[in-house]
Amino acid sequence: MEPHKQEVPVIKLTGVSFQYEDKQVLDEVEFTLERGDFVGIVGPNGSGKSTLMKLILGLLTPNKGTVELFGQPLSKFREWNRIGYVAQQVAHGAGGFPATVREVVSSGLVGKVGLFRRLTKQHHESVRAAVERVGLLEKLDHRIGNLSGGQLQRVFIARALVAEPELLILDEPTVGVDQESIDQFYSLLRSLKEENGLTMMIVSHDVGVMSQWVTKVACVQKKIHFHGTAHDFEHNQEKILQSMYGDSVRLLSHHH
Numbered sequence: 001m002e003p004h005k006q007e008v009p010v011i012k013l014t015g016v017s018f019q020y021e022d023k024q025v026l027d028e029v030e031f032t033l034e035r036g037d038f039v040g041i042v043g044p045n046g047s048g049k050s051t052l053m054k055l056i057l058g059l060l061t062p063n064k065g066t067v068e069l070f071g072q073p074l075s076k077f078r079e080w081n082r083i084g085y086v087a088q089q090v091a092h093g094a095g096g097f098p099a100t101v102r103e104v105v106s107s108g109l110v111g112k113v114g115l116f117r118r119l120t121k122q123h124h125e126s127v128r129a130a131v132e133r134v135g136l137l138e139k140l141d142h143r144i145g146n147l148s149g150g151q152l153q154r155v156f157i158a159r160a161l162v163a164e165p166e167l168l169i170l171d172e173p174t175v176g177v178d179q180e181s182i183d184q185f186y187s188l189l190r191s192l193k194e195e196n197g198l199t200m201m202i203v204s205h206d207v208g209v210m211s212q213w214v215t216k217v218a219c220v221q222k223k224i225h226f227h228g229t230a231h232d233f234e235h236n237q238e239k240i241l242q243s244m245y246g247d248s249v250r251l252l253s254h255h256h
Helices: 049-056 101-113 121-133 149-161 179-196 230-252
Strands: 011-020 023-033 038-042 064-069 083-086 167-171 199-203 216-221 223-229
Touching (some): 011 049, 049 064, 049 167, 049 199, 083 149, 101 149, 121 149
Parallel strands (some): 167 199
């Protein structure tokens, strides 16, 4: 047993700053995501929360500071199959896409298997298991254009899960999804965390709903204004949000 390995954070940002041309988006951000965390990233539009996520995924490079993934500097990190990613608003552009659930979920293995290698029997079993895990096995050979928004989001969760990542990052995953499906969605995420030991980071504008499900919350507006347990966030929510959002706090902390 090597206990020191457990102490390496999944994500660590140290003094990270980023600007688009002359607009400072993030300023000296310090952020750590520990193994097993289920953290919600919240902030107003333009606060830098999506930029933070893109820096972690290596899609942007900080102007200053360092990003580490699983203890490795981002510039040296190559094990991207350890990270599953569900992009924002995937549900909206897929209606006319003729692929089946099986095909979409299988595409999540490309990073692990390679683009031109055939999937083995074991890979096909992994696809089936991932689809079953999100409760859509009866839809395995259905076209995704015939699914509801909530079902489609679960397909993309399965796609991210099929390569068996250790970290799952989700960007605004419940936009355009009805309330019942949102509750089912968060329930699924929580059970994945508990059963599979997944570490999860979710970016969302819906503070009220998300904070009921996550274990930690980080509030971003150029800097990290709060990073602590969901319990502490709930008890200090009004004060934290008022300092960040001002008068728009009523729009952001609504409960459905």
